[in-house]
Amino acid sequence: MNPDEGLLRRMARRNWVILGLLVLFSLPWLSAKISLGVAAGGLVAICGHHWRHRTLRRMLDWPEQASVGGFQVGYMIRLATLGAAIYLLLVRFELHPLALAVGLLTVLINILITTLQRLR
Amino acid sequence: MEFFAWCMLAAGLGMGLGSFGTGIGQGLAIKSAVEGVARNPGASGKILTTMMIGLAMIESLAIYVFVVAMIILFANPFTEQVLQLVGAAH
Numbered sequence: 001m002n003p004d005e006g007l008l009r010r011m012a013r014r015n016w017v018i019l020g021l022l023v024l025f026s027l028p029w030l031s032a033k034i035s036l037g038v039a040a041g042g043l044v045a046i047c048g049h050h051w052r053h054r055t056l057r058r059m060l061d062w063p064e065q066a067s068v069g070g071f072q073v074g075y076m077i078r079l080a081t082l083g084a085a086i087y088l089l090l091v092r093f094e095l096h097p098l099a100l101a102v103g104l105l106t107v108l109i110n111i112l113i114t115t116l117q118r119l120r
Numbered sequence: 121m122e123f124f125a126w127c128m129l130a131a132g133l134g135m136g137l138g139s140f141g142t143g144i145g146q147g148l149a150i151k152s153a154v155e156g157v158a159r160n161p162g163a164s165g166k167i168l169t170t171m172m173i174g175l176a177m178i179e180s181l182a183i184y185v186f187v188v189a190m191i192i193l194f195a196n197p198f199t200e201q202v203l204q205l206v207g208a209a210h
Contacts, residue, residue, distance in 0.1 A: 008169055045183075052173055052179075060157060073194050083186060090187070091194045100189050108175050116174070 008053065011110055015046050019106050026099060037095035041103020044085050046109075049107045051078050123202045131189035138185030162206040 019042035026038040055074055058065075089095050153171040157164045 006170065045180075048179075048183075049172075049176055052175060054171060055170075056168060060168050079182075082183065086183070086187060087190060087194075090190045092197075095196050097187065097191045101184065104180070104183060104187065107181050111173050111176060 007114070011114060012050070014110050014113065015049065016104055018109050019046065019103070022106065031096070033094070033096045034099040036068060036093075037040075037089070037097075037099025038103040040089050040093075040095060041100040042106040043055060043103075044089070045104045045107045048078065048082050060113075065107075127192050131192045133193075134185055135189045138182050141187075142178055142182040144174060145181075149174045149178065170209075172192060 019039070022038050022042060023035060027036045029035070055071070055078070059071055086100070089100055090097060151173060153167050156167045
């Protein structure tokens with residue numbers, strides 16, 4: 001296993017830890033809309049991250065099997081799904097918008113932590 | 121009514137500009153990654169990791185613009201105040 005593969009695994013695990021911590025920090029507000037907003041935003045971000053990873057992995061590992069059209073369609077489907085999920089969470093379920101935005105920060109926080117670790 | 125027209129304009133323009141920047145950024149990142157893999161196929165693992173991290177950073181911009189556009193359109197905190205002002209004026 002190359003070290004970079006290990007890095008992605010560590011990042012995948014850390015995503016859940018960060019999401020758990022964010023949800024914990026949201027509990028003092030005693031609001032279901034805020035806690036659910038953070039949790040849902042984090043889930044959307046993590047699912048999007050995994051989906052992107054799988055798509056890129058397939059494309060780079062078997063470039064002879066990958067078609068440009070297929071990749072573009074897959075990418076559009078992923079973005080449309082993420083957009084629809086955020087729309088539903090904000091408009092239909094009326095979760096707190098700022099809490100959702102904080103939840104969506106999960107992967108970004110993880111990347112910043114990883115970068116800082118590598119700089120040391 | 122002008123308030124809602126401006127809201128739609130802001131959401132649409134914001135989403136358009138955000139997507140434009142994100143599209144260019146991701147295009148450049150993937151172009152460089154593909155060139156790197158073509159030059160050195162053995163480094164595809166390292167390149168994929170770096171690209172994953174870069175793409176996540178870039179794409180989050182578009183997602184945030186989308187969230188802001190959704191807030192402006194559907195969860196605008198000033199809607200109530202504007203409707204009250206309109207009601208008071210009539």
